[in-house]
Amino acid sequence: MADIDFKDPNRRIGAPExxxxxxxIREDILRMLSEAKSGHPGGSLSCxxxxxxxxxxxxRHDPTNPxxxxxxxxxxxxxxxxxxxxxxxxxxxxxxxxxxxxLRKMDSRLQGHPDPKKLPGVEIPGGPEGIGLSxxxxxxxxxxxxxxxIRVYVxxxxxxxxxxxxxxxxxxxxxxxxxxxVAIVDQNGLQQEGPTANIMPSDPVSAKFKAFNxxxxxxxxxxxxxxxxxxxxxxxxxxxxxxxxxxTKKGKGVSFMEGKVEYHSKTISGEVLDKAIAEIRNGSKEGx
Amino acid sequence: MEQKPESLREAFGQxxxxxxxxxxxIVAVGADxxxxxxxxxxxxxxxxxxxxxxxxxxxxxxxxxxxxxxxKKVICGTYMVFIERAIDQIRNTIGYCxxxxxxxxxxxxISVGPDGGSHQTIEDIAIMRALxxxxxxAPCDFYSTKAITREAITAKGPFYIxxxxxxxxxxxxxxxxxxxxxxxxRDGKDITIIANGIMVQEALKAAVSLKDAxxxxxxxxxxxxxxxxxxxxxxxxxxxxxxxxxxxxxxIGGLGSAVAEVLxxxxxxxxxxxxxxxxxxxxxxxxxxxxxxxxxxxxxFENAKEMVKL
Numbered sequence: 039m040a041d042i043d044f045k046d047p048n049r050r051i052g053a054p055e056x057x058x059x060x061x062x063i064r065e066d067i068l069r070m071l072s073e074a075k076s077g078h079p080g081g082s083l084s085c086x087x088x089x090x091x092x093x094x095x096x097x098r099h100d101p102t103n104p105x106x107x108x109x110x111x112x113x114x115x116x117x118x119x120x121x122x123x124x125x126x127x128x129x130x131x132x133x134x135x136x137x138x139x140x141l142r143k144m145d146s147r148l149q150g151h152p153d154p155k156k157l158p159g160v161e162i163p164g165g166p167e168g169i170g171l172s173x174x175x176x177x178x179x180x181x182x183x184x185x186x187x188i189r190v191y192v193x194x195x196x197x198x199x200x201x202x203x204x205x206x207x208x209x210x211x212x213x214x215x216x217x218x219x220v221a222i223v224d225q226n227g228l229q230q231e232g233p234t235a236n237i238m239p240s241d242p243v244s245a246k247f248k249a250f251n252x253x254x255x256x257x258x259x260x261x262x263x264x265x266x267x268x269x270x271x272x273x274x275x276x277x278x279x280x281x282x283x284x285x286t287k288k289g290k291g292v293s294f295m296e297g298k299v300e301y302h303s304k305t306i307s308g309e310v311l312d313k314a315i316a317e318i319r320n321g322s323k324e325g326x
Numbered sequence: 327m328e329q330k331p332e333s334l335r336e337a338f339g340q341x342x343x344x345x346x347x348x349x350x351x352i353v354a355v356g357a358d359x360x361x362x363x364x365x366x367x368x369x370x371x372x373x374x375x376x377x378x379x380x381x382x383x384x385x386x387x388x389x390x391x392x393x394x395x396x397x398k399k400v401i402c403g404t405y406m407v408f409i410e411r412a413i414d415q416i417r418n419t420i421g422y423c424x425x426x427x428x429x430x431x432x433x434x435x436i437s438v439g440p441d442g443g444s445h446q447t448i449e450d451i452a453i454m455r456a457l458x459x460x461x462x463x464a465p466c467d468f469y470s471t472k473a474i475t476r477e478a479i480t481a482k483g484p485f486y487i488x489x490x491x492x493x494x495x496x497x498x499x500x501x502x503x504x505x506x507x508x509x510x511x512r513d514g515k516d517i518t519i520i521a522n523g524i525m526v527q528e529a530l531k532a533a534v535s536l537k538d539a540x541x542x543x544x545x546x547x548x549x550x551x552x553x554x555x556x557x558x559x560x561x562x563x564x565x566x567x568x569x570x571x572x573x574x575x576x577x578i579g580g581l582g583s584a585v586a587e588v589l590x591x592x593x594x595x596x597x598x599x600x601x602x603x604x605x606x607x608x609x610x611x612x613x614x615x616x617x618x619x620x621x622x623x624x625x626x627f628e629n630a631k632e633m634v635k636l
Contacts, residue, residue: 162391162395172392176398
């Protein structure tokens, strides 16, 4: 990836190339979790295409200078998708790929949930749900004070929408007219104990954000071209924050994991892992 | 010689406003109480640097964290009882990431008065001092609040600044105090009263009564609960052999516990703790409540007399 200038906002990396990167990320995720023997595959796989689109196709950042002041920010509020973030960061060049296999182990920089003190490229701590959008507001306000054209992207889960703080933040982002803030809801429809429709129905998510005075874009969040288009559309919003409500599949890319609640936090290994990786590789050969 | 009581919140607000001019990185976040806790002084002068998020304390802490993660120096606050609903956010962002956020919690302790038990935080010090990276300070008057606010804001990293609702008479006449260093306000040889916040006044009153009763009491202002001035505690224990702690907080987990942690491990010494006895408060005037809940000068006096007799 050394040939990508991540600081260039006008870089053009096509959906087919991003799709191929996403497949490699998915493979990493499963291998890391297999090695760690714990963690969250389902929600990592569902948001992979979103992460890849933003980091490789959109955001201005600098893996050689992670603290570059003028960088755009990506806040993974659903911190349990850490493996997806780690794999993406590593592929961008923030740290060596070999380190991925230290996930969740003693003395690793790859904590079970992201820790910005430890790992370069990580912007916020993960763990408890529902805090990231508030932190995104703080960063977007800070960028505005400094008159910098920084864009702040926050990825939340849909189970995470259960948290009241998300809606406190939704009100505040509209109050402050933060057009430099983009929330992407990874709407995979499942949470730890079952379908969100049963545990705590969050729909209609789009209507809720609209009612909170947000610019709302609905997409298929596992379609990279749609993600790229939505990110471009969000750039045009004026004095209003944008919510991209991205319908995704939990466990996306592995047929027997897709839409299965148990893969929220069940890892795979051995022959099952081989089968899953073969599927991911085959999937990447299909048209973008 | 009783001095005219002054507002500690006002002292905090004045320093914040003053530092706002020389430190452009300072921003403030409020939650519909900015007038009351006096962050409004800063906001009136720098309207683009104060953000009022409404009655939404979790978001207040989250937004503060985002500002700090970006690189700003953040002062946020409201009544402490409301801040406590955001302990998760305080722990997992401000504490966990050692962020440069100063949390100002006002209206603390039983002495809040008529608002009643729902508003009287008696557990806040216990909670906040158990968070790694968090420093905890509780000044007792106008000038010490100014000094502590100035030092805390200038320093890097998280602070909890505990302020009472009541205006209090002056103990200090300048800003000479230092965070982390206890102040000996009165020297005695029989017993040491270690107090903070509103209880410093009570301790000073008790020391006068004790003198009349033939007991010589030291009084120390422990405005910093974390990091605790362990050397000052050990010296007091060595010099007087008896310690009383006094605080407008639960006897579980507060200043008394912090002092006992030092004494029990380094110099076992007779200690009594004057504080709220693990119970919630109620409506009333501050003085009435302090008397009823056993945190008045009287209570310090009685305990000291008993200890000296032992």
